[in-house]
Amino acid sequence: MATPTAGEREFLDRMGLCFERFGGPRTMGRIYAWLTICDPPHQSLTEMAAALEASKASISTVVRQLQEAGMVERFPVADRQHHYRITPGGFTHVLRVQMAHARSALDAVELGLSVVDRDRDEQRERLEDVRDFFRFQAEETEALIERWQQFRTQNRQG
Template identity: 30%
Template sequence: MEEEKLEYIEEFGLFFERVGGSRMLGRVLGALMISEPPELSAGELARILRASRGSISAATRTLEQMGMIRRFTRPGERRDYFSVRPHAWEETVRRQAGRISEFVALAERGLKLLDPATPDARESLEEMRDFYAFWEKQMGHFMRLWEEEKRRGRVRKRTGG
């Protein structure tokens, strides 16, 4: 694989690490994002990333569970192949948006435990509730805008997958 592509894969891995993920998850995803054709076997991933089959297996399993990639086989072959799922980024944001409501509910439960006459003790939980309630509303708005962009054909259609 070309040096520039390998550098990109490493950059993807470092980015994933900076945002709290695993570098290997990012490297696998980065490799799949720029592979031509847009699918690789576990062996190909191990060779490209110079990584063990075990670390590739763990990363692909995690990315599958996250809904980012799909595993498939070809007739007559025993090996598994991987590709980035269509709409993976959108689905990831939808799952994260669902978690936002959990923060709101958690703050609400905490507020019920505190005496209303102690505003200082309630301040952090009220801020948490209000912040995440705001983002929950905004995420719904942004997802509706995204759907409208897709309906109007302003989003490039993905082929394959």
């Protein structure tokens, strides 16, 4: 099993702190970072736990969260253990997952507007503000994905 070098451990720890600042657990950032640099680029829970010096149970919990976010996926291997890797398409896939969540939230807010009487102006105004935010987010996320794909294509060619 691969053991991270001192420099790699620093990278893993810094990414853990970055993810923590975004509201995720530090372990999430460390796992994601490990999957960006490990060889092979897919790892079992046991391999990740050993490399990151963390319990297999905590790795399993966080990998499940990363899967739900669309950041990692199960990778088929001829082994009894499940292996995981960074989801191909990277953050484009993550943005699409987030956009789907925003659309679900928009549906929920629309339901809220349908059940709140029209004479409850303050409540409706708050709901309309939330609705407008999620509409804006969905539209802008799609535009962001398109711009990102153009940027990435241009950067890879140059």
